[in-house]
Amino acid sequence: LPVQTPFETDEDNEIEQDIFDINEALGLNLFEGDIKLENERNS
């Protein structure tokens, strides 16, 4: 039988996303990209 190409799901959508890219895409403006400062805490 001929080999068929199975469907593949790519978690990264062909882009190597770093931590900062992920947060950026979510519209987060955290300190240094991924640091939550104490005064940002929800009381």
Place this chain on the structure above:
Amino acid sequence: IIGDEYRWPHTIPYVLEDSLEMNAKGLILKAFEQYRLKTCIDFKPWEGERNYISVFKGSGCWSSVGNRQQGRQEISIGQSCDRLATIEHEFLHALGFWHEQSRSDRDDYVTIMRDRIQAGREHNFNKYDDKTSDFLNVPYDYTSVMHYSKTAFMNGTEPTILTNIPAFIDVIGQRMDFSEYDIQKLSRLYNCTSSLSFMETCSFELENVCGMVQSTEDNDDWQRITQVSSGPQDDHTYAGICQETGYFLHFNTSTGNPGDRAVLESRFLYPKRGFQCLQFYYFNSGSEGDQLNILVKEYTEENPNGTLRLVGTIQGSPVGYWELHHVSLNVMSKFRIVFEGVKGSTASNGGFSIDDINLSETACPHHVWHIRNFTHLLNSSPLGLEGKLYSPPFYSPEGYAFEVSIYVNGSTTPFNLAMYVSLISGANDDFLQWPCAWQQVTVVLLDQHPDIRQRMSNVRSVTTDPTYVQESSGEYLWDRPNKVGTNASFPNGTQFMRGPGYGTSAFLTHERLKIRDFIKDDGVFILITTEDISHLISTEQNFTTTQTPHQMTTTDVCAAYGCQNDGICIVVDGKPVCRCPVGVDWWYTGDKCETKGTKENTVIIAVASSLSIFAVMLIITVVTACCIKKKYRKKINAINNLKFQNASAF
């Protein structure tokens, strides 16, 4: 961050909130194992301690820096953050680390290109003076897992960070594992002298062979050498770097008699966890009759001279390259590892060799996939019909059959390795639950550094979510391969069905692949582990706490105990106990109120018991009556016979 108030205790209490993705939960536990292996930091489920880390699925990946002494401190592991190095990165923040390029001395090592930074994001490139941040006398680390990548916050296509040593431009921003300097800094910050799970590493470079001893109860010895004419030509430690420099241990089977033995014993080792993984490289240039036995010599009070136990045997035809072997141990008491070489009866031109031994109290990988001639693959055009390499099939402990595929040249991005996991049809499919639920497949591209503590292996995990539906087909992705898969065949021609793949096109860039020791002896090793993580579905501990601004007191430590059927949990001697609900004619019993009883049940039991006793008594009475009747019948017959005999005589 400078300040003792920011330090955590060496064992950090944590909670994994139920909001986390299952794959993230499994990976967080793996990240903890890396901390246990390489640092003195350990983690334990929160039991009401004043401060603890709560990991949840928020928006994005983030953490605070240091222990903020606020009771519950959050780390968010959101969508796409479920990567081992990302989790290590966020926990390093929580342990007190800023980003590497914010060090006070960073301008000596990197140049920040201000005009390439997105507007409003300039503050991300601040640096701290040495009153706020301490680099603990550790050199600037381009390889840190805490460094930004060159593209961080760029407004176009040009990098925002240039390394002053150009060779490091593609090194910064690695998301593989802790660097050597990350470990050094963490160890200095927390005064680490040892780790929980590391036990021993030995590449035989020093003459003392790591304290290993040649046994006197054998008739041959292992030799510490740099080369064997029939192979190996190089040791494994410096393979591809330097010839005749590194040493390995060799057992020569080309001379001597069948049955000759050479026994090498490690120094005494003291286990803490009760399970270990021995990993070593092995080169066979002898004959298929030669045998390497791995034993443990356990010392207990009952057996102070040690008891030998065989834990593994390696035998086979010479293959002409270094192979990687793992042996799982489960030793609880003081022990030694014993390597016993035994010469076989068939002719040999060489012998076998061992190198780069690592022993740790961690779980061994389940499968090893060795891809040889890798440089050629990397440099060649896409391979075969699909440009992919498929691993041999392997089974999870639950019986699911899997396959891992690696696309050496990437799918559409030519500079990445791609990696996908697929279910394939297997021998147990009729007896398994479909869609396949919560099997976590962890794929490790091994950094073959001789010391396990300095490896920066690349790890990705895929977890089978039984509810995940493919958009294209509307079918469950992890359903039975016979149903959702396509035809495929093994190299030997055997047909099977391969389910859809799930993974990443950005497993590792070629640039990163070429650094470290991913490729050694022109081969790469891919370690695969499959675990059922369904026990992680519910990990949250709903401790009832009263919280003051800086103090948290535990009033209920038993919510996680899980009393069922509305049972009420109370704490007795520090342990949770369930008090079960009782009604007029029903009640619950059992440790967790899991069994229901009713009044009707009691009546039924009483009647059934009475009837049973009556039946048993009746049977006994009938049997007794029959026996007595039989006995008297025999006597009467005997008397009648006697009368008849007497009458005949007269």
